[in-house]
Amino acid sequence: MTTLLQRKRKRVDDLAGGRSLTQEALRRLRRDPVALTGAAIVGLFVLVAVFAPLIAPYEATQSFPQLQQDLRPGSIPGPQEGFLLGSDQLGRDFFSRLVLASQQTLLVGVLATLIGLVVGMVIGTLAGAFGGWVDTLLMRVTDVLLAIPSLLLAISVAALFASPSQTSVIIAVSIVGVPIFARLLRGSMLAQRDSDHVVAATALGVRRPAVVLRHMLPNAIGPVVVQATLTLATSILDAAALSFLGLGDADPGRAEWGLMLAQAQALLEVRPALALYPAAAIIVIALGFTLLGESLREALDPKGSR
């Protein structure tokens, strides 16, 4: 009996004390099965990537004579003792390569998204805060970038580099995200510019940079954070696509899902698993980030049901 009363009182206290939007969003996220699924996938992926060298039994480039002796055109050794997923086309441990490749994916995805986020935020902040010709100029540039299909844009940028490398992939993929972040932030900055508290801060003589950075940006950044989660998914897909198309790191021995997929193409009839697993990994992880991002967006939407 007392517990019920206490619980009620606790609830009243919660209401009276008020909860921040973040707390409210977290509470909603914890109850959302979609969010939990997404978080589980992402969490598992990050764990695997971080601990990949411990999980993978062998090196990515290590080849084994006992696998190589069974390698012949039209036959690649399958799962066997010591080799969980069998051999790849060069007699290396397929499982180890698959696990180690997650590091590449995480690194490229996160770095590309972060770079795109930072550059896009700078552009969006400048455009949204200052308006006028600054806004016009920056937004026309982003319009042009947005008009080009994202993969085409990434391919074009990656092709500009003399020798493809991991860096060129990261840069190419990050440029795809820039106009999206810039446009999004600019929109919510514009909405902030005329909001009461920004006018109030201006009426108190707060300096322009402080108004922009302290009063506008933190209030405008929500949608951008959500977008960043979603962009992680597309960044991973784009990076894999670039590798698949041969615009990634030139090293053919490197463990990377997109590249593994490309190399497995010719062996689809021999051993479809070589293509299946990397493809599944890419899809599942992109799905994980998308689920998380979408439910984050819903949870942060103040209009959402409580």
Place this chain on the structure above:
Amino acid sequence: MTTSLQKTPGGASTGEPLLSVRDLTVAFTRRGEPDSVAVDGVSFDVAPGQIVGLVGESGCGKSVTSMAITRLLPARGVRVTGSAMMDGVDLLTLPEAEMRERRGRDLSMVFQDPLSSLNPVIPVGLQVTEVLTRHRGMKKEAARAEAADLLDRVGIPDPRRRLDSYPHQLSGGMRQRALIAIALACRPRLLIADEPTTALDVTIQAQILELLKDMVRDTGAALVMITHDLGVVAGLCETVNVLYGGRIVERAQRHRLFATPRHPYTNGLLGSIPRLDSPAGEDLVAIPGSVADNLPWASACAFAPRCPRAVGVCRTTTPEAETSGGRLLRCHNPVPATAE
């Protein structure tokens, strides 16, 4: 507190106005369309320590007047003419950087909606200290102590703890108190309050008005009170300016205005207030119609279409402002002074 009293110049005794607004006109311009004039030649003075009311219904230009004086209107699409002299400089032509120095320090504003006027993602304390560090060059700890003191003075209980509260954790009245504390943090000599009680319920309204009155008395600030509520004016303002359609139609001392309203609009406003001594069941007097979007002052009285006392000349000639005995009136056919 003592410094604020010293800061107040002895202008009150000499009668030198602190703020002197002359022929303030604000027009919203749009390409391909005629300008829409929101404020049309408004002039008024505010003496140091004085409380002046700007009264009128929605759309009469009272908020635009305050935003024009503080230069908070967007630069594009707005044309402001006239002058607003304070300390011998025209606020309307001051460079933006200098205006930023003055805002919050010399003149400050309290807005209508206390929730949306506070930054939702920053603790209240930081929003108070921000002004203190900005204008009074205070160090972080000193500013925090001063902020707690300010919150205490506007009647916020447990101010030290409240410094770390976010706006949504405060009640409506509490938020408005915090906003007043922020606005008065640097002891400005002029405070413009734009409908500061509209978003609050009646009991809180009375508290906030009382607080405003106390605070401006303590700091020696002059207060321009913008409101549509004559009840607020009655309890607070010394001089009342009644605005209609962007022009001041009547200005008088509070008591004279309430005792003998001369302009039919003022008369109508007063008639529309419920009175305790009127017979039960009696209908309130309403002013028919609403403010027209365009301002038909050009060759007529803008109020004529709604005016019960309108005569022929009201529809053909613009009434000029006439001053007699400290009272301004813009009307062809005023209510007789003996009325009521």
